[in-house]
Amino acid sequence: MKRHHWRTRLCCAVALGWLIAGAPLAHSDGLTHSDERWVVIGGDIAETLSALDADANVVARDDTVLYPPSMAALPSIGYLRQLSSESLLSVQPDRVLTNQYAGPKEVLAQLAAVGLDVDTIASPPTLAAIADKIRAVAQQTDRVSQGEVLAQEVTKTLDALENLPPLPPTRAMFILQHSGLTPRVAGSGTAAHTALEAVSLDNAFAAMEGYHSVGAEALAKEAPELIVISKRGLDALGGEDALWQLPGMTLTPAGREKRLIVIDDQALLGFGPRTPDQLFTLRKDVEALLGTATAQVTP
Structure with a gap:
């Protein structure tokens, strides 16, 4: 709990410093700042950030992030379904981007309560949902146009696969x-x-x-x-x-x-x-x- 109090004081101090300097705080529409520190949770979210060239702020990841190699080499905060506030806060993040399977949910709520931006991206386990996931990550990272291009490429490939003739029963x-x-x-x-x-x-x-x-x-x-x-x-x-x-x-x-x-x-x-x-x-x-x-x- 002391760590949470420390984090709250730190967030307040940082916010006050930004206001004194006349700099804007993080936007709720997904716009980001170059000095923000992000944690990514979920291999699908990490790969999407990388594909959108939106991973420069990522400083840590969970154990399911194995690609790209540059992100897999970052410090791990544990497994996405067994997160702890202490491990996440130890890397001093400003923002957490995660898929829907991260938990326990109480931990994510604690992170939001101490001032972190916690953005959860819907990740249904279907091929059709990949394009929507790309668009959602793009929206959160101010890469809307890039996200639309990538989403359309993904959809085109899946459509081509679906239109192939069936294989012999195997x-x-x-x-x-x-x-x-x-x-x-x-x-x-x-x-x-x-x-x-x-x-x-x-x-x-x-x-x-x-x-x-x-x-x-x-x-x-x-x-x-x-x-x-x-x-x-x-x-x-x-x-x-x-x-x-x-x-x-x-x-x-x-x-x-x-x-x-x-x-x-x-x-x-x-x-x-x-x-x-x-x-x-x-x-x-x-x-x-x-x-x-x-x-x-x-x-």
Whole structure:
């Protein structure tokens, strides 16, 4: 609590200094000052700031911010769902830009109560929402025209992807990460499921909801024909050889044919500006693996 009192006094002193100097305070319409200190929470928001060239004021980030490298190298204030006022205030920010999943909400309320600008950007887990997210971040950072251009580019790429002819029916398994001797697989209601559908793949585990570990029996039953896995997940597993040695993998068509696609999960599943292009890359990788050639449209 003493830290909160200190922060309040500091904010008052800074505000008084600005008024004496005749300088305006931060605007509520999203206009910013070069000396402001921002914390960004959420990899999608960080990537959007970077794409809009609006990240110069960012001094810290949360653990989900892995791109661009310059922002990933900044000090971390923790994980977006487990924030603390102390950690955030330790970097002396003026403003926090976050997606809707940051919490606990009480922490964000405490930050606002001590004088920080806390801007929460709606981040629905849908591809259609990416353009709206870009426009919202652009509005908050006085990059409206740049944001509109980027939003239209994203929409054009997603429209081109949607207009591609369907692939031959193909059952895919998306492994996000590995735990123990069973892969952690994406079911319905996940960003990975959305990505598979977007490139015309059938999720072999769509009958389950969320991410779950699955054993040899489930692998044999659902019989995925190809594996999509994050690079981090494959590295954690110990590489491709270790993947094919998982119990039950040899009982699947994917395991027998060693059909594997490795993706950047942050770029593909973050539903940020890079996601549409990553979906196109995934689609082309799938076609190459299946020996088809339907992606004649380019983003």
